[in-house]
Amino acid sequence: MDEIETETEIETEVVVVGAGPTGLMLACELTLAGVETLVLEKLPRRAEQIKGGGIQPRTAELLESRGLLEPLLHRAASHEPVGGHFAALPVPLDCTPWQTRHPFPIAIPQWGLEEVLEERALAAGARVLRGAAVSGVESGDDGVVVVTPDGRRVRARYLAACDGGHSTVRKLLGLPFPGRPGTHRAVLADIRLSAVSSLVPQQIGHMSTMTRSAGGYWAMLVPLGGDRYRLTFGRANQAGADADTDGDTPVTHEAIAVALQAVYGPETVLGAVDNSSQFSDATRQLEQYRSGHVLFAGDAAHIHPPLGGQGLNLGVQDAFNLGWKLAATVQGRAPSGLLDSYHTERHPVGAQVLHHTSAQRVLADPKPSEDVAALRDIFVDLLRLPDTNRHLAGLMSGLSLRYPLSGDHPLTGQRVPDADLVTEGGPTRLSALFASGHAVLLDLAGAVPAGLRLPPRVDLVRATCPDDLGAAALLIRPDGYVCWAADGSADHGDALLATIAGSLAKMP
Numbered sequence: 235m236d237e238i239e240t241e242t243e244i245e246t247e248v249v250v251v252g253a254g255p256t257g258l259m260l261a262c263e264l265t266l267a268g269v270e271t272l273v274l275e276k277l278p279r280r281a282e283q284i285k286g287g288g289i290q291p292r293t294a295e296l297l298e299s300r301g302l303l304e305p306l307l308h309r310a311a312s313h314e315p316v317g318g319h320f321a322a323l324p325v326p327l328d329c330t331p332w333q334t335r336h337p338f339p340i341a342i343p344q345w346g347l348e349e350v351l352e353e354r355a356l357a358a359g360a361r362v363l364r365g366a367a368v369s370g371v372e373s374g375d376d377g378v379v380v381v382t383p384d385g386r387r388v389r390a391r392y393l394a395a396c397d398g399g400h401s402t403v404r405k406l407l408g409l410p411f412p413g414r415p416g417t418h419r420a421v422l423a424d425i426r427l428s429a430v431s432s433l434v435p436q437q438i439g440h441m442s443t444m445t446r447s448a449g450g451y452w453a454m455l456v457p458l459g460g461d462r463y464r465l466t467f468g469r470a471n472q473a474g475a476d477a478d479t480d481g482d483t484p485v486t487h488e489a490i491a492v493a494l495q496a497v498y499g500p501e502t503v504l505g506a507v508d509n510s511s512q513f514s515d516a517t518r519q520l521e522q523y524r525s526g527h528v529l530f531a532g533d534a535a536h537i538h539p540p541l542g543g544q545g546l547n548l549g550v551q552d553a554f555n556l557g558w559k560l561a562a563t564v565q566g567r568a569p570s571g572l573l574d575s576y577h578t579e580r581h582p583v584g585a586q587v588l589h590h591t592s593a594q595r596v597l598a599d600p601k602p603s604e605d606v607a608a609l610r611d612i613f614v615d616l617l618r619l620p621d622t623n624r625h626l627a628g629l630m631s632g633l634s635l636r637y638p639l640s641g642d643h644p645l646t647g648q649r650v651p652d653a654d655l656v657t658e659g660g661p662t663r664l665s666a667l668f669a670s671g672h673a674v675l676l677d678l679a680g681a682v683p684a685g686l687r688l689p690p691r692v693d694l695v696r697a698t699c700p701d702d703l704g705a706a707a708l709l710i711r712p713d714g715y716v717c718w719a720a721d722g723s724a725d726h727g728d729a730l731l732a733t734i735a736g737s738l739a740k741m742p
Contacts, residue, residue, distance in 0.1 A: 242386055246272040246361075247564050249380055249390040251368055251403050253280075255344060256532030256549035257396030258351035262300065263557025265358035266671040267691070269564050272388060273360060274380065276367035276397075280352075281509065282345040282424075287311075287464070288543035289347070290318070291329050292632030294336035295652060296554050299668040299714060302350060303336075309346035311458055313438035320542060320626045321597035323610065324442035325617035327627035333651035334633055339543060341438060341456075347546075368397070371406045373526050391564055393528045394556070396549070399518075401534035407525060413537075413588075416514025420468035421485050421493070426461045428505035433498045434463075445600070449496030452600035461505060467493045470601045485510040515539040515595055517588050523577040531556055536584040541594040542630050544587050551632060555580050558671065558712040567689070567739045579637050590629065639737070643719040645704050650716060655697040667695055671712050673738050675730070679706035681720055683727045689739045709733060 248264055250257045253275035264271045289297070289306070297303040315338040317326025329337040352362060370381035371393065380388040395403035404411060427434070435444060435457055445454045453467035467490075491504040519536040523529060532549030556576045562568035597610055616622045628634025637647040652665040655676075667674045670693070675682060677696045688694060691712075709718035709730065718733040720726045735741045 244272065244386060244388045246270050246388065246390050248272075248392045248394060248560065249274060249378070249388050250394045250396055251380070252395070252397035252532070252534070253277075253348065253352065253362060253364070254396060254398065254532065254549070255347050255351065255546050256534075256553050257394070258348055258355055259550045259553035260394055260396060260531060260557050260560075261355040261360045261362075262302075262351055262358065263553060263671065264561055265355055265360045266300070267558065267561035267565070269561045271355070271360045272390070273355070273362045274366040274368060274382070274388070275362065275364045276402075278365040280345055280348055282343070287341055287343050288546070289340040289342060290543060290547040290631045291332070291334050291336045291339070292635065292649070293547045293550050294340055295334060295633075295649070295665065296551065296714060298336070298652070299665045300354075300671070301669050302354060305350045305353075306342055306347060307340070309342055309350070311341040311343075311438060313341065316438065316440050318542065318627065318630050319441045320617065320630060321594035321610075321613070322441045322445060322541070323597065323614050323617055324440070325614055325623065326440050327617075327630055328623055329627045329631050329633060331620075331624045332628055332631065332633040334631075335652050339631075344546065368402050368406070371403055371528070373407070373528055375526075378527050391527065392560060394560070395528060395530045395534045396532045396553075397534050399516075399533040399537040401530070403528065404520070404530065404534055407528065409520060409525060411518045411520060413518030414516065414592075416516035418468060419512055419514045420466060421490065421510060421512055423465045423485065423490055423510035424508040425463050425465050425490065425494075426505040426508065427463060427502060428461065429501060429503040431499040431501035434502055446497050447600045451493045451496045453493060453497040455494075455498065462508075465490065465494065467497065468600075485512065513540060517592060519581075519584055519588055523581055524574065529556060529560065529573075529576065531580075535580075536588065538588045538591040539595045541591045541598060544591060544630070547632060548584060548587055551583075552580055554713040558673075562691075562739055567691070569736055569738070569740055572737075583635065586629075637715055639715070639717050641718055641733070643705065643716075643721075645708065645716045645719040648716055649714055650703060650708060650710060651701075653699050653701050653703055655695075655699050657695060657697045662697075667693065668710075668712065668714065673712050673734075674710045676708045676710060677706075678703065678708075679722075681707035681722065681726060682730070686727055686730070687742065689734065689742050692734060692738060709738075711738065 247270040250261050250273045253273050261271050261273050318339050366382050369383045372379040377391045378393040452470055456464040487507050517538050523535050531552035559572050559576050563573045639647040655662050672691045672693045675694045705719035707720050708716050711717050717737045
């Protein structure tokens, strides 16, 4: 038995509650920075359920910057590249104008992502304790104490609540979760079919081609290889769903079989249900992502209709934003206000996702009214316009995200495309510079003064680039966003050091 399983008093720098994609990604980021991290997970073992099975282009870029994308691709579902969607409308979103190496969403079961992230976190020194629910949280001026039902007490400087839409931590602290209750409820199930009709899709395609309505149900059946499928379904024109329904509540074999045959015909026979859960279209968001020494990320901070494959990606990107800031705070390197900038930057991003998924909910109604059907027709025409498609592709993929950082340069707050570089050590790619989780000061034209003294975890890289990145020098945060840029070869030392001291780390 592992020593941690027998400890009753545990101390750590950060305790993360929840071993889903958000919690494990945060554990990876914290341990990469050298922060002692313990993850508590109430489930005794990982649930091999496919929910949250899509990685958007920006998330893929971030995972690649940490060397995590390649092992994930080995677990991805095999299919022809398919563009993303907005409200399941029949026009694929084109991400190529955003200059990304990953223009298509990647289909991968959530448990596969969790497996890769947990392996990385453990290898870096994190500890993961499963079967450890949370029954109490004591938050004070110096840190937090987390209590489990079996009497364990975990003392930490900070707690990161990544424990889902029904967050126990959020409820124990009595924090309101304002928003709109659900009006529709749907089922997500991993199933096996023993017989199929001609209506069952043979390969993964665009979402607009994967959905059907018949017999009072709507459904989407995604083939995963062999007899395995991912089924999502609900009742058409359903109303009055219970917003507080436990999403992990299983659905009976009979209920799934009835819906399956109603939509795909009596020749489609349900062989087995590997797992199932329910979800609603409720929309809620915490007013503050930080409460003293407790921070919230992922579904614990925001929930929304699962349209466009946003939820998992929003949580993982929360973790990328929070991880380096929390690590700098724990290690005494953070400038004033850095940790609070997590809420300042990520709360509007979450609010935007809640906003556009609400719009998608109207457009994606499986039984639209005459007015909504007319609106869909107009929207389809708009999606075929390059500018509209580019805008929504950037929104849904995360590639257009720009943080409101101070600075006059037009690149400030934006991501930088993963360009090819040539350094003293030879050719490389921009993404490879971030494997250590450090900030990168990229000098492309001798714009950074020689002998400039930088703080730890800010790497100076002098390189050339065949592409025009829009600046002679860029200071890029660990999460891949520009916090300073300059043109030309003038002496930018003072402005650069001021930005580092205010945005990244205290100067030595």
